[in-house]
Amino acid sequence: MPPPLQAHRMLLSHRRISSGPRRRFTAVSSLSSAPAKTVVAPGPAPSSILSIRESLLSGERTAVDITSEYLSRLRRTEPSVRSFIHVADAAAEREAEELDRRIASGGKDAVGPLAGVLVGVKDNLCTAAMPSTGGSRILDGFQPAYDATAVRRLREAGAIVVGKTNLDEFGMGSTTEGSGFQVTTNPWDDSCVPGGSSGGSASAVSARQCVVSLGSDTGGSVRQPASFCGVVGLKPTYGRVSRFGLMAYASSLDVVGCFGSSVFDTATMLSVIAGHDKMDSTSSSNDVPDYRSDLVSPNLLESKPLNNVRIGIIQETLGEGVDTGVISSVKAAASHLEQLGSVVEEVTLPSFSLGLPAYYILASSEASSNLSRYDGIRYGKQVPADELNELYGDSRANGLGHEVKMRILMGTYALSAGYYDAYYKRAQQVRTLVKKSFEEALKRYDVLISPAAPSAAYKIGEKTNDPLAMYAGDIMTVNVNLAGLPALVVPCGFVEGGSAGLPVGLQMIGSPFSEGNLLRIGHIFEQTLQDLSFVPPLLADI
Amino acid sequence: MALTLLRGIRTQTLLRANVGLFGTTQRLPLAHLTTRVESVQTTEPKTVPKSIQQATKEAAEQKMQGFEAVIGIETHVQLSTITKAFCSCPYDYGSQPNSTVCPTCMGHPGTLPVLNTKVVECAVKVALALNCEISMTSKFDRKQYFYPDLPKGYQISQFDIPIAEKGYLDLDLPVEFGGGHRRFGITRVHMEEDAGKLLHSESGNYSQVDLNRAGVPLLEIVPEPDMRTGIEAAEYGAEMQRLVRYLGVGNGNMQEGSLRCDVNVSVRPIGQSEFGTKKTFTMRKKEGLADYRYFPEPDLPEVVLTSEYVDEIRNSLPELPEAKRRRYENMGLSMQDVIFLANDDNIKYLPTIRSNSSSIGLGKPSCRDISLAR
Incomplete structure (x- = not known):
C-alpha cells in the first residue's frame, strides 16, 4: 500500500533525534535486484517509488489504480495549486493500462525502475507528445518534435508523464509568478508563492499530484522551491544530466534536476536520468553509480552513522538579511548532523557575496543569446508585419514577458562592444574565484551546509515590483551554479506561517560528482528527523 | 574565369569610385566595393571586348596615378563532410528546400550543437596546407545577429582563438600576365557554420526560408592585405580553389556557393601605409551597425588537439x-x-x-x- 497521506501535527521547532531504543524495520535499500519484502512502516519520508513498485510486483494494486489515485488528488488540488500548464490525464491512464497489460503478460520483467511512477515535467523540458511552452506565451501551443533526454530516460524506465508543470518564463524568476500562463500557489499556504522557477514541479510533488518531478536549476530554481514547498530537491553537478531538450536559459549554468517527497525517490530518479548523452557535448561521461545503493534503512544505521563526516556551515549564509526562523532551523539541523556523528564547523567563503552580481551578468548575457531564436520566424507566435524588423520587434514584444525582456536587455548590454570586459569578462573572473573558494572549502569538508533560501515562502505579489529584492533571494544558491557543484535540499524545519507552519530546507553542497555522498547524508538526515512531517495541510482537508 | 571577373570588378571600382573613395559623401551604389564573386559571376559578361577593356584600363590608370589598390579576399570554403557541422543532417546542393533539416539545425528549443570531428580534420588540413600556426586549444564563439536565415539568432563561429593563424600561400602568376612568384600572408583560418537561404517571391510580397544549408561547415580564410592587382587577387582565389580540391575538403564549386569570396578593395596613395577613411558596402543589411556581441559558445567544449593528431594529418596530406x-x-x-x-x-x-x-x-x-x- 502506498503510504497514507496524512498531515501530521506540525511542530514549529526542530526536534532532535530520539535517544530511545530504535525500532527495527526491514531493509529498503536493495531495490534493484531483490525488492524489499516489507513495506516501510510509518516513519519519516517513506519512498513512494518503492511502495508503488512493491504494489505492482505483488499485484496488490495495478498501475491504473495508482494512476487514478494520483489523478483524482490532482483534480481536487489543482484548482487551488495550479501546478500544471498541461495535464495529460488521458495519456497517463492509457499508459497505465498498457503497463498493466505488460505486467500481466510479461511479468516482472516489464516493471522498469520507475514503472507506474507518475512524473511531472517542468514545461521548459521538451516533450514530443505534449505542448512545451517554457512558460512563455511566445511558445503557446508549440509541440516539440522530440523528447528531452531526461524525459526519454524516465519514460524508458517506465515512468508515466502526467503533465507539464508551471514555471517562471524560461526559468527566469524565483516565484513562478513570471509564468506567461498562471500563478501557482504554495500547497502549504495558498497565499504564498511556491518559489521558482521550478515552482510547479515543487508544488506538484508537495501536493502529491505526482510522485516525482523534473525541474531545472540555473541559479537555484530547483533548490529554492524545494525549500518553499517542503520537498527534496536535487541540483546535480553541471554535466551530470543531459541538457538536451532543456530550453536553454543560461547554458553554462543550467542543470536538469529532480524533486521527490523523499531522498530515496530523488536518488532513484537521478540514477535514471544521469549519464553521458551524445546529444549534449557538455554532459559528463563519468560513471553513474546506483545512487540508491548507499541509502541504508534507518534501522540498520549505526548509532553514529555520520562518523568521519566533516561538515562546514557557511557563515556568510547565516547573517544579515536571513530570517531568524531560517537560521534557527538550519542551526538545529546542524546539531542534528552533529548528533549523528559528524563534525560541524563554521567555514567562511570570502567570495560568497560576489557571486550574485556575477551570476546575474552571466545568466543574462547567455539568456540574451539563447532567447534570440524566439523570433516568430520558424515556430511560436508570430505577429504579422510589413517589414522584417517590425516582425521581430512585435513578435518578441508580444510574446515575451517583462522579466525576460529585462534580462535580455541586461545581457545584450553586458555583451556589447566596449562593455564586455567590464561586465561579462569580469563576471567570469569572479566565477573563477567563487569556484576556487568552494574548492578550498571542500578540501577541508565533505559537505558544506547553508539554508536553501534566506526566508521561507513569502506572499504572492510581495516582490513582483522589486526585482532586486527577488534577485537577492537567490544569494544562497547562485554560487553553487557558478561553481557547477551538486547540491541537495532536504526539508529540515518550519517557520511560522500558514495554518501549519512553512517549511525550511537545508542545502548540502558537495564536490563535483559527489551526489552519492550528498544523497547518503541527506537520507540519513531525513530518516532520523523525528516528528517532522512534510505533508502539506492541503492534503488533510481532502 | 574568376580572373576575368575580378578584373571586371577592379575596373569598375576605379571608375566609379574616383571621387567617392576617400570618405566624401558621394553615395556609391551598393556592392561595388565589397561584393561576392559568386553573385557577380552570373551577371557579368565573361569577356569584355578588347578595345573597351583597353580603354577602361587606360582611363583607370590615368586616374589612378599615384594610387595603389590594396585587396583582401575573405574566402568561405564549404566543407564536403557527410553531415553538417553540429548535427547529423546530410547536405546535398540542390535538394528540395527544407528537406535536410532537423530540430538542431532549425534552431528548435532545447537543441544543442555537437561538433562533427571531420570539420576539425578538414580545418587542420587546410591550416597545414596554408603553413599556419595551429592553435592546439581553440574554442567556438557565438556571433549574434538577427536574420531569418539564421535559425538560432547566432552563428557558431570562432572569434579570438581561431584554429589557425599566421600562415602564407605561395603561387605563380600566369605567364601571360607577366608571371612571377608571390607569397600572400594568411591572417587566420577559422571554423564556422553556414546560414540558410532566403528565397524571395517574384512579387516581392513574401520571402521563404530554406534551412538546408544552415549548419553546413565552413572554413573562413582571411589573408593579409598583400594583394595589389586584380590578377594577384584572382590567382589567390584560383589557388585557394585548387588547394581545397587537392585536399579533398570541399568541391570548390563557386556556382554552388561551395567557395565564396568576399573581395575587399581599398585604394591609398602609394607609399602610405594606412588606409584612408574606410568605407564598406555590403550586399545585405543585417542588423544596424555590426556589434556581433561575440562570447564563448557555452554549449561546446574547447577544441583540444594533440600533436600526434596534427602529425598524423600532416603525414597524410597529398602533394599540394x-x-x-x-x-x-x-x-x-x-x-x-x-x-x-x-x-x-x-x-x-x-x-x-x-x-x-x-x-x-x-x-x-x-x-x-x-x-x-x-
Whole structure:
C-alpha cells in the first residue's frame, strides 16, 4: 500500500533525534535486484517509488489504480495549486493500462525502475507528445518534435508523464509568478508563492499530484522551491544530466534536476536520468553509480552513522538579511548532523557575496543569446508585419514577458562592444574565484551546509515590483551554479506561517560528482528527523 | 574565369569610385566595393571586348596615378563532410528546400550543437596546407545577429582563438600576365557554420526560408592585405580553389556557393601605409551597425588537439599545388606547363610517356603528356 497521506501535527521547532531504543524495520535499500519484502512502516519520508513498485510486483494494486489515485488528488488540488500548464490525464491512464497489460503478460520483467511512477515535467523540458511552452506565451501551443533526454530516460524506465508543470518564463524568476500562463500557489499556504522557477514541479510533488518531478536549476530554481514547498530537491553537478531538450536559459549554468517527497525517490530518479548523452557535448561521461545503493534503512544505521563526516556551515549564509526562523532551523539541523556523528564547523567563503552580481551578468548575457531564436520566424507566435524588423520587434514584444525582456536587455548590454570586459569578462573572473573558494572549502569538508533560501515562502505579489529584492533571494544558491557543484535540499524545519507552519530546507553542497555522498547524508538526515512531517495541510482537508 | 571577373570588378571600382573613395559623401551604389564573386559571376559578361577593356584600363590608370589598390579576399570554403557541422543532417546542393533539416539545425528549443570531428580534420588540413600556426586549444564563439536565415539568432563561429593563424600561400602568376612568384600572408583560418537561404517571391510580397544549408561547415580564410592587382587577387582565389580540391575538403564549386569570396578593395596613395577613411558596402543589411556581441559558445567544449593528431594529418596530406609546381619546375618544364599541369589534381604528369619527347616544355603539352588519373 502506498503510504497514507496524512498531515501530521506540525511542530514549529526542530526536534532532535530520539535517544530511545530504535525500532527495527526491514531493509529498503536493495531495490534493484531483490525488492524489499516489507513495506516501510510509518516513519519519516517513506519512498513512494518503492511502495508503488512493491504494489505492482505483488499485484496488490495495478498501475491504473495508482494512476487514478494520483489523478483524482490532482483534480481536487489543482484548482487551488495550479501546478500544471498541461495535464495529460488521458495519456497517463492509457499508459497505465498498457503497463498493466505488460505486467500481466510479461511479468516482472516489464516493471522498469520507475514503472507506474507518475512524473511531472517542468514545461521548459521538451516533450514530443505534449505542448512545451517554457512558460512563455511566445511558445503557446508549440509541440516539440522530440523528447528531452531526461524525459526519454524516465519514460524508458517506465515512468508515466502526467503533465507539464508551471514555471517562471524560461526559468527566469524565483516565484513562478513570471509564468506567461498562471500563478501557482504554495500547497502549504495558498497565499504564498511556491518559489521558482521550478515552482510547479515543487508544488506538484508537495501536493502529491505526482510522485516525482523534473525541474531545472540555473541559479537555484530547483533548490529554492524545494525549500518553499517542503520537498527534496536535487541540483546535480553541471554535466551530470543531459541538457538536451532543456530550453536553454543560461547554458553554462543550467542543470536538469529532480524533486521527490523523499531522498530515496530523488536518488532513484537521478540514477535514471544521469549519464553521458551524445546529444549534449557538455554532459559528463563519468560513471553513474546506483545512487540508491548507499541509502541504508534507518534501522540498520549505526548509532553514529555520520562518523568521519566533516561538515562546514557557511557563515556568510547565516547573517544579515536571513530570517531568524531560517537560521534557527538550519542551526538545529546542524546539531542534528552533529548528533549523528559528524563534525560541524563554521567555514567562511570570502567570495560568497560576489557571486550574485556575477551570476546575474552571466545568466543574462547567455539568456540574451539563447532567447534570440524566439523570433516568430520558424515556430511560436508570430505577429504579422510589413517589414522584417517590425516582425521581430512585435513578435518578441508580444510574446515575451517583462522579466525576460529585462534580462535580455541586461545581457545584450553586458555583451556589447566596449562593455564586455567590464561586465561579462569580469563576471567570469569572479566565477573563477567563487569556484576556487568552494574548492578550498571542500578540501577541508565533505559537505558544506547553508539554508536553501534566506526566508521561507513569502506572499504572492510581495516582490513582483522589486526585482532586486527577488534577485537577492537567490544569494544562497547562485554560487553553487557558478561553481557547477551538486547540491541537495532536504526539508529540515518550519517557520511560522500558514495554518501549519512553512517549511525550511537545508542545502548540502558537495564536490563535483559527489551526489552519492550528498544523497547518503541527506537520507540519513531525513530518516532520523523525528516528528517532522512534510505533508502539506492541503492534503488533510481532502 | 574568376580572373576575368575580378578584373571586371577592379575596373569598375576605379571608375566609379574616383571621387567617392576617400570618405566624401558621394553615395556609391551598393556592392561595388565589397561584393561576392559568386553573385557577380552570373551577371557579368565573361569577356569584355578588347578595345573597351583597353580603354577602361587606360582611363583607370590615368586616374589612378599615384594610387595603389590594396585587396583582401575573405574566402568561405564549404566543407564536403557527410553531415553538417553540429548535427547529423546530410547536405546535398540542390535538394528540395527544407528537406535536410532537423530540430538542431532549425534552431528548435532545447537543441544543442555537437561538433562533427571531420570539420576539425578538414580545418587542420587546410591550416597545414596554408603553413599556419595551429592553435592546439581553440574554442567556438557565438556571433549574434538577427536574420531569418539564421535559425538560432547566432552563428557558431570562432572569434579570438581561431584554429589557425599566421600562415602564407605561395603561387605563380600566369605567364601571360607577366608571371612571377608571390607569397600572400594568411591572417587566420577559422571554423564556422553556414546560414540558410532566403528565397524571395517574384512579387516581392513574401520571402521563404530554406534551412538546408544552415549548419553546413565552413572554413573562413582571411589573408593579409598583400594583394595589389586584380590578377594577384584572382590567382589567390584560383589557388585557394585548387588547394581545397587537392585536399579533398570541399568541391570548390563557386556556382554552388561551395567557395565564396568576399573581395575587399581599398585604394591609398602609394607609399602610405594606412588606409584612408574606410568605407564598406555590403550586399545585405543585417542588423544596424555590426556589434556581433561575440562570447564563448557555452554549449561546446574547447577544441583540444594533440600533436600526434596534427602529425598524423600532416603525414597524410597529398602533394599540394605549390610543391608540384616546384617539382615540375626542377624537372625543367616551362612555367606555362608547370602552371597548367598543377592546375588540376586529376591531371598527373607522367615522365615515362614524356621521355620520348626531346623538347621539354615547349608549347602546350600534347595529349600524350597528360593522363587523367583518377
